[in-house]
Amino acid sequence: MTPTARVVVIGGGQAGLAAGYHLRRLGIEFVILDARSTPGGAWQRTWESLHLFSPAAHSSLPGRFMPPQPGQVHPDARHVVEYLTDYEKRYELPVERPVRVIGVHRDGLFLRVETDSGTWQARAVISATGTWWRPFLPTVPGRTAFEGRRMHTVEYSSPDDLRGRKIVVVGGGNSGAQIAADLAYDTQLTWVTRRPPRFLADDIDGRALFDAATARRRALDSGLSDTGGVASLGDIVAVPPVREARDRGLLKASPMFSRLIPGGVEWADGTRAEADTIIWCTGFRPALSHLAPLRLRGRRGRIAVHGTRAEGEPRLHLLGYGDWTGPASATLIGVGRPARDAVQDIGALLAAVSP
Incomplete structure (x- = not known):
């Protein structure tokens, strides 16, 4: 029997958990499918010395402040993993792992989510797989000649x-x-x-970057001049x-x-x-191969969105891939607002199709 959830969230990192928080608040049935075997998303795979740009209080997901890390102004990646693990448990988010999503298909009134451990049917899907799993390597002359x-x-x-x-x-x-x-x-x-x-100036931290990204998005949405956002600062x-x-x-x-x-x-x-x-250290591309069956990708490999909603498939939302899916949405502090907006949009969609 094919399991059914009103919403399937693909990815159990910070973006998927933020979506889960808002889905829980609205009382929408959902499941989070995470390819990793343990909580923490991409933060489990970072280099050892990595620290957040901001203090814990300004690096939190919706609903729960990140507690400070003893002896650290800017928490390290290990502390973030502990926070995400606790967040998942605190809100009893229904995460199934390890489950790797292979493809999302249209199937009448449903979106069919095929995984390596079975198939799900959903009225709506939130893709929150991030970018860490798709590193980008530029083409450089002599790349095959280097012996190191x-x-x-x-x-x-x-x-x-x-x-x-x-x-x-x-x-x-x-x-x-x-x-x-x-x-x-x-x-x-x-x-x-x-x-x-x-x-950037030494006193600028992640909160200032979030504010700059948000101001840029508001200006663009209002038809005003581009403020430059974070890029204008450095x-x-x-x-x-x-x-x-x-x-x-x-x-x-x-x-x-x-x-x-x-x-x-x-x-x-x-x-x-x-x-x-x-x-x-040349960046990443969105990990969107599981959405290929929907044939939505356009220029530069991106899917056209209105807010977080895919323009070519209103039952699909993309969350946490960068500014194109919400200001600073690839950050802990920034993902909460687009997650809320995505869930509210899905709530309206579900209300419209319910008997």
């Missing part, structure tokens, strides 16, 4: 097994700066960025480890190289840097 170790952000854990090595870190965003700062002391580091690094939050490495002169970025060579990288003028490891 190649890693992406998702594979980096700590400097422990890289001490004394010749490392090239590629990427001028937060992950590139934080990993470069992590490696600046015990490796021969070359940090490479496509443009000169833009550090690219890199100066969290304490980044600030310390920067102030000690250890974070000096080189422009992007032209190609890879067997023993490292080379610039257009013939300058070379030796490397036995390259870490690509």
Whole structure:
């Protein structure tokens, strides 16, 4: 017998839990299908030194403040996993794991959700799979010529097994700066960025970034001029480890190289840097392969949305993939509002189709 839920939430990370909170509040029957075997979403897979940009009180999901971490102003990833685990239990969210969703299909009045452990039928689906599981690697001349170790952000854990090595870190965003700062002391580091690094003012944290993203979305929705959002402030939050490495002169970025060579990288003028490891901090793409049967993806691999609702399938909402699915919706503090809006929209949809 095919199980049925009024709403199926795909993904049990922060976005899926925020959706679950609001579904519970409205009394809508739902299930959360999570591919991971334990709670915590992508926070289980981050590098060891990663800390939040904001204090705990400004890094919370709806309904429950994140408690402070003893001895830390900015909580680490382990604390976030503990918080998400507690959040899931506190609100008795119905999470089934590990369940990997293979595809979502139209099936008359329902959306059919096929998984590796069976098929679900749903009146509505919230996709909250995030981006961490789909790392992006740019095409670079000579990529196959390089003879050293190649890693992406998702594979980096700590400097422990890289001490004394010749490392090239590629990427001028937060992950590139934080990993470069992590490696600046015990490796021969070359940090490479496509443009000169833009550090945000030292007093700016995640709450200010959320406010900037929200102001931009409100301006665009009102037909006003683009405020620039977070990008107008800079690219890199100066969290304490980044600030310390920067102030000690250890974070000096080189422009992007032209190609890879067997023993490292080379610039257009013939300058070379030796490397036995390259870490690509080059971002992610939305993990949306499970939605391919709906044939909704357009330019740049995105699905056109109105708010969080897919324009080509009103029974589908996308949550937590970045600003295009809600201001700062890929952050703990930012996902609550678009989650609420998505659930309210689904509530109205269900009321309209109920007998």
